[in-house]
Amino acid sequence: MAILSTCPGLKVEIIVDGEPLPEFDDQEADQESHTKTTYIEAKTGADFVVRYTVSALFSTDDISAQICIDGDEGNHNAHESHELNNTLVHTVEGRLSKAGRRVFIQKFQFAELTIVDGNTQLINKSLVQKLASLGMVTVKIQRIANLRKVRGGPSFKEDSKVDVVPEKALKGDARSHQAKLGIPKTHSKVHWWDWDIIDEPFATFNFKYRSLDALKILQIIPRTPSPVPxxxxxxxxxxxxxxxxxxxxxxxxxxxxxxxxxxxxxxxxxxxxxxxxxxxxxxxxxxxxxxxxxxxxxxxxxxxxxxx
Structure with missing residues (x-):
């Protein structure tokens, strides 16, 4: 679990099959006092859930949790201060959207990148920008005020995953996966909120997800030793x-x-x-x-x- 020493009582986890994924510290990342960056293993086709736990220490203010998947900032959750009087445990399984009066959810899923040799013509500014944030789940917690209900909600949109990545575009970076959205499924009714932001996030959690082989290449985890004859x-x-x-x-x-x-x-x-x-x-x-x-x-x- 990702924990910040400056924010006791606050933790964030990535869950697969009901269990939190093991985390490995990113030794090269600039671990600021309000930021925690770790690596996790991505398994192709696995659904994943973001779970955060907030203790009563944060009950003085309303807070929001912004979840960015590969740079997509379309997931926000708001919690009023009275919800934090006791420890709050909240899970986010996917992206919520609205079509007419119906609400849909598209679950988060790890998908393997299709990396090809050549095809440098596919390398453009849009792809470079997308690759810059690919392979990371970010959760930002910040204080908010003036919570108010609104009628509308985010409209449904197609998945914006990358189809093909030229190997040269990665420039030696051992990225292996991206997150995609699952098939839209009907979800129970939800309330849509708007709010005012008080200040910058007081806690940020970054999860860099890679395949097991990529984690070994990056020396995040030890390579499998050769068997003794x-x-x-x-x-x-x-x-x-x-x-x-x-x-x-x-x-x-x-x-x-x-x-x-x-x-x-x-x-x-x-x-x-x-x-x-x-x-x-x-x-x-x-x-x-x-x-x-x-x-x-x-x-x-x-x-x-x-x-x-």
Whole structure:
């Protein structure tokens, strides 16, 4: 969970399948006193939920929570001060919109980027701006005043996800995913509010989401070590299946040994044939060149070149 030392009693989490995702600190980010930046793992096709918890320490003012997904600032939630008399736990599952009198929700979902080689013609100002904020969920908490109900609400709009990304546009950045909106589904009635902002956000939480492989490339999490060969591991540490595999490996080597010896004998016979091929030609000049065999650890072989 993302927690700020300057704001005890306030935390934000990204939830998948009912569980908060593990977070890894961004060591390169400028961790300001009111900003927390972490990395999380994105799994393709997984729905995710933003959950924030606010304790009674913040009950002196009305507050708003602005949720930005890949730079899209279309998600705002307002809470009156009396709601904060007890600890408030609120979840945001997706983007709410209105069509006529009906309210719809489109759930947040991780989607893998389609990265292609070439196609530099696709790189334009719009794409560069979109990529600048791609791969991040940001939650901003700030104080507000003069809460008032309004009739309207945000109208439905199509998902603005990126279709194809040229690899050169990423400039070596290990971005792997984007957030997309799910199929619109009918939602229960909600109240739409407007308000006045008192000051700048007093808490900002950034979640950079990447694939597991991308997190390893960025060295956010350790790379998976190469497995130790069975032959180099203690026998007592091997399970039954590993012991069977070890026996099969040895049997395979034993079976292959006669074949290797036969091939080696054939090579020697060929060398003898070359040396004895033209013994009757006394007028030929014979040049012997010393050549060290790479496959042999010691000794040398004579390469015979016949010159007419």
């Amino acid at each position: 069975l032959e180099e591991r203690p026998e007592d540490d091997l399970n039954l299946n590993e012991l069977r595999q070890l026996v099969r490996n040895f049997k395979g080597r034993i079976a292959a040994a006669p074949k290797l010896k036969k091939e080696d004998g054939t090579k020697r016979d060929r060398t003898i044939d070359i040396n004895d091929e033209d013994d009757d030609e006394d007028d030929d000049e014979v040049v012997v060149v010393q050549s060290r065999s790479r496959k042999r650890r010691c000794g040398s072989s004579n390469e015979v070149i016949m010159i007419d």
